[in-house]
Amino acid sequence: MSEKPYLHIKNLKINFKSFEGEKTIINIDEIKINKGEAYGIIGESGTGKTVLALSILQLLEMPPGKIVNGQILLEGEDLLKKTQKQMQREIRGKKISMIFQDPMSTLNPVFTVGEQMIKVIIENQKLNKKEAYRKAVEMINIVKLPDAERVMDKYPHELSGGQRQRVIIALALSCGAEFIIADEPTRNLDVTIQAGILKLIKELQRNLKVTVLFIANNPGLISATCDNAGVLYKGEIIEKGTTKEILKNPQHPYTFTLLNAIPKNKDTKIDLSKVIPPNDGEEIKEGCIYYNRCLKKQENCKKEQKLINVKDTHYVKCSLYKEGVNNEQ
Amino acid sequence: MNNNTNNILEIKNLKKYFPIKSGFFSKVSSYVKAVDGVSIDIEKGEVLGLVGESGCGKTTLVNTVLNLIEPTEGEVIFDGKEMFSLNKKDLRDIRKYIQIVFQDPFWSLNPRMLVKDIIGEPLDVQAGMSSLEIVPKVEELLEMVGLSKEGAYKYPHEFSGGQRQRIAIARALALMPKLVVLDEPTSSIDVLSQAQILDLLGKLKEKFDLTYILISHDLSVVSYMSDKIAVMYLGKIVEYGDSRKIFEDPKHPYTQALFAAIPDVDTENIEDIITLEGNVPSAINPPQGCRFHTRCPKAIDICFKQEPKLINIDDERLTACHILKS
Numbered sequence: 001m002s003e004k005p006y007l008h009i010k011n012l013k014i015n016f017k018s019f020e021g022e023k024t025i026i027n028i029d030e031i032k033i034n035k036g037e038a039y040g041i042i043g044e045s046g047t048g049k050t051v052l053a054l055s056i057l058q059l060l061e062m063p064p065g066k067i068v069n070g071q072i073l074l075e076g077e078d079l080l081k082k083t084q085k086q087m088q089r090e091i092r093g094k095k096i097s098m099i100f101q102d103p104m105s106t107l108n109p110v111f112t113v114g115e116q117m118i119k120v121i122i123e124n125q126k127l128n129k130k131e132a133y134r135k136a137v138e139m140i141n142i143v144k145l146p147d148a149e150r151v152m153d154k155y156p157h158e159l160s161g162g163q164r165q166r167v168i169i170a171l172a173l174s175c176g177a178e179f180i181i182a183d184e185p186t187r188n189l190d191v192t193i194q195a196g197i198l199k200l201i202k203e204l205q206r207n208l209k210v211t212v213l214f215i216a217n218n219p220g221l222i223s224a225t226c227d228n229a230g231v232l233y234k235g236e237i238i239e240k241g242t243t244k245e246i247l248k249n250p251q252h253p254y255t256f257t258l259l260n261a262i263p264k265n266k267d268t269k270i271d272l273s274k275v276i277p278p279n280d281g282e283e284i285k286e287g288c289i290y291y292n293r294c295l296k297k298q299e300n301c302k303k304e305q306k307l308i309n310v311k312d313t314h315y316v317k318c319s320l321y322k323e324g325v326n327n328e329q
Numbered sequence: 330m331n332n333n334t335n336n337i338l339e340i341k342n343l344k345k346y347f348p349i350k351s352g353f354f355s356k357v358s359s360y361v362k363a364v365d366g367v368s369i370d371i372e373k374g375e376v377l378g379l380v381g382e383s384g385c386g387k388t389t390l391v392n393t394v395l396n397l398i399e400p401t402e403g404e405v406i407f408d409g410k411e412m413f414s415l416n417k418k419d420l421r422d423i424r425k426y427i428q429i430v431f432q433d434p435f436w437s438l439n440p441r442m443l444v445k446d447i448i449g450e451p452l453d454v455q456a457g458m459s460s461l462e463i464v465p466k467v468e469e470l471l472e473m474v475g476l477s478k479e480g481a482y483k484y485p486h487e488f489s490g491g492q493r494q495r496i497a498i499a500r501a502l503a504l505m506p507k508l509v510v511l512d513e514p515t516s517s518i519d520v521l522s523q524a525q526i527l528d529l530l531g532k533l534k535e536k537f538d539l540t541y542i543l544i545s546h547d548l549s550v551v552s553y554m555s556d557k558i559a560v561m562y563l564g565k566i567v568e569y570g571d572s573r574k575i576f577e578d579p580k581h582p583y584t585q586a587l588f589a590a591i592p593d594v595d596t597e598n599i600e601d602i603i604t605l606e607g608n609v610p611s612a613i614n615p616p617q618g619c620r621f622h623t624r625c626p627k628a629i630d631i632c633f634k635q636e637p638k639l640i641n642i643d644d645e646r647l648t649a650c651h652i653l654k655s
Binding site: 195220 | 523525527548549552553554572593594595597605
């Protein structure tokens, strides 16, 4: 990774305030995403995947959210230093767009698809209505919805879930965004429809050279679409590397657990003793975030953990591994 | 499907059409054929997985079997009794033995009721237990599903998703049912809790000799739990048989497409995923001939004209496809 990364998240720490005091929700050492690549974030619900996505676009509500420190560099520019106005004018829609998980609530039900797309295009680009219409039709064709003109006249409820998600992708790309954050884009969609959306996102990444940050809780989705990925647990990236390396040869006890908890077939029973850690383990304030549920914990885990390079681009945040030593298992 | 005394549930040619009313006098103009001639037998102690895209009639089928909605045609025989000819009292008695666990434990548990009342309600209504008897029974049920008995005096919001689903399971098992319908039991909880719930369901099945009907669109869950699976498309069963065999070697083009559409950790290339073109056609006017022909990559002439029958193609496997006939 000698070239300069397109998106570079450095030492990002985000706290949330509540009645019980401040709690760290995101604590990421480093994520590097190269231009034109698809990067995956794997994590269960509640690990901070969406908070991370929202913080890149500065859409996080503050308070209760608070950025303690860190940088989010987009092509070398720190997004966190920009004002909301600058974000709105320069970044959102033009450089970075987001696809949310629920296509029903992202589109306005009282306007047709065409009206919504034209409004967005006119607001962001200096085009008149006719040009904007043409542009919108072009975008709908890109996302492979048949009968673009007819789709333009439809209301969101007249479209199926998959079609709605395609409209949203068209909308995301309509102002020339070159970076798309897809936050569980196929949740609530049927598997056959999901396959279509995954293929579309992959095609956009390959053909239009769009950079994609793909967030999902299903490792299978990441495996099919992304080149590199990180595993998020309670706001920390605990393992990262190429998707293949992480999923085929997981090193962190958590990743191992996660992958082994996915049912395979009738003849391979899930061994709960290997998979499910005792939930009531001792909580520690410092040190490894996974300590209380880890099956391989040791004294060293109570110290602060660093990302350790185990192989090529494969990093693990776990004290079972040591820097510079052959960590092959 | 032969007559077998071991069958706990026999569904015979079950149909459910929902009328669509239009015009000033609400004349019935057409029907949504949600379930259109389904026959399945379920043996005692078996797990039947029901698979299909949303809108294919899985939930309608189950609701009809539970007698929550009235069928248009057909019979359901539960434990030797024909369900639709029962009078109210007999029906109420038989409902004890059929329970359901719903998809979303956030909606299926009343937020204003204590857990002891949620689980205790069926014991009160159906078994007529006094409140003194109910509390120890509830505590016993809670411990059975792996929660502590102090939980009886808490409200649902004090539990996590996985724990709530355990409460829903405890409620379903309170009356010692024979058949439990699991409608997407793990779709709203994360992978680790899912593994625990699946393990729990497996153990309870052994312990109480239960029979499950499992509805899920997560095929890995279905393959993990089921003995038999039935694949539904537009209100009809297109493939039915032994779960292992079907997962190893799906025969019907729809089953093949459905399985190939799902990426797992072994999927390295997006090209390995096969997409079905188009959407599920409307159940109001299902396509002529084979209902799948509009999306089938292997459709031949006869598929456009004649509806295939569900026939045996090898031991314990039924498919409805013209190509597989020969």
